[in-house]
Amino acid sequence: MPVCEQVKDDVKLLRSQEEMIKDHYRENLEDYLFWSPSGNMHFGYWHGGLGFFNRDQQIQEMNHQVLNACNLKEDNHLLDLGCGLGGLLRSAYERNENLKLHGISIVEEQIEKARKFGLPQIEYRLGNFSSLPYREESMHACTAMESSCYAQGESKKDLIAQAAKVLKPNGRLVIADFFIKADAKLGQNTVNLLKKWGDNWGIVEIGRLDKVQHALEENGFENIEVKNISKNLIPSLLQVPFLVVIHLALLILKGKCNKSRWEHMQSCLLCIPLAIQAHKFTYSIISASKVDHAAH
Template sequence: MSTISITERLRQKRSASKQNITTFYDEATEDYEFWSKDFNMHFGYYIPFKTSLFKRDTMLNEMNHQVFDRLQAPKRNSLVVDLGCGIGGTMRYGLRKHPLLRIIGITLSPFQVREGNKRLTNMNGLILEENYHNTSFKNNSVDAAYAIESLCHSGHNYLALKEAHRILKPGARLVIADAFLKKEEAQLCVGSNYCYEQLCQGWSLQGLGSIQQVQNRLKELGFSKITINNVSHRVAPSVLHVPFAIIGFMLKKLFKKQSLKPQSIKNLKGSLFALLSGLHFKSFGYYIITAEK
């Protein structure tokens, strides 16, 4: 069987519907609390002597810092939108560092809206149950927007990038931190493709856009001053925490005599294949993209 045939057969099994994504985040929040006490639902950014290899949240919060530093939003009364905010971990970081900002997060999960807004009490933040393909923001109304490991749920598709362009003010920035393909799906070897499909199934991803494809989409939409930084080497130390986090989470459940939920098993599977995908460095990379409207 050819690589392309295998790719097509596996792709048919992939499922990243709105319902699957919502269920994933409704049920996986406990898993992410084990990953990050600050509820950072993403990987980290390692800087020697600034972050700790052994304290995961120092790296995860440094990723938050890297994103906000690139946004360059005016610090007073600016409106920043988190496109796929999770339970608001990055929002809380941004509001603690820049209390004069206003940050609105978007998520499909009612559970995350409810629990996330509890954690934003007395802060200039709010989480809305909306789809980042079609938000309620007016044209040219947002001072900055970011997406940390969220646009992958829709394959970094054109609609998500188009909506970001629509809501941003002229001169405002979009920052995306995420994993991307370095080549097109059809060019992946059998091993890379297998890891990729298991990753997508475990984390309810539609897929990863290729970095060149996403750059072209941004240009077509009218974004300028596009910078693409491959930060895979900075992210790798936090990815290496995955097997230890998985073992720790399972031991915790075993100690409490609790069974693993089906979604937790899928999440753990996705986390494992995120690590294995990272070993295929010719096929996958982690990038921070900055683009200006």
């Protein structure tokens, strides 16, 4: 479905969401590495005992929070849906070298860069998580780290259905992302802000908690847990404006500040006015287990 119009020489050119996502991540790969040289493309999780301004430590802790929710055991298979540069999978390998690790992304440049980080034990595939190229019931856990926002509609039903297909009975799905709260009513100013934020990153709709939970139930998941961790993101969110200013200045000095990178910086900054609307939005870790029909 076309989601963007570009006007060039009075001719409207339509770009699909997939093309927008590929272009964005291809053109802004260096910017994500400025945020996290270790190749993690997500916010950090802070708690007492971690450095308040130690972004890398918090990012690694976010990985641990998601991996803890997976309940992985020796030799289990883990699939990261929208794996980016493979940061979560490398964290999983550091915890347990016997895990069988898989990552999928639609962006070829991400896969190439992820492989350059090393660890040939991790299997990366180029593909779309709306049509997974894996055997049914072949995975013990699936994760979606700030990638579910690219899935279909407010329910993210395509990602959830595909995860259900490849997960074994009792397998775990863990999603960490930004969501609209179930009972939230968005005013026009917030809708406009959200649209601008999403358009720059190729996001059509972010998930709504109640619809995501309903899609999980419809696709055979149980023991659904929603953990609101919005407050744990505050330290890494506070670093965003300072890093944007520094990085933007460096890009201008290097003559590399094109339209795509400027839009990316805009959306980074827009995360803050959206995040402070805590009565409307939440950053949550959602975990659920695929029903074991043999036990019912």
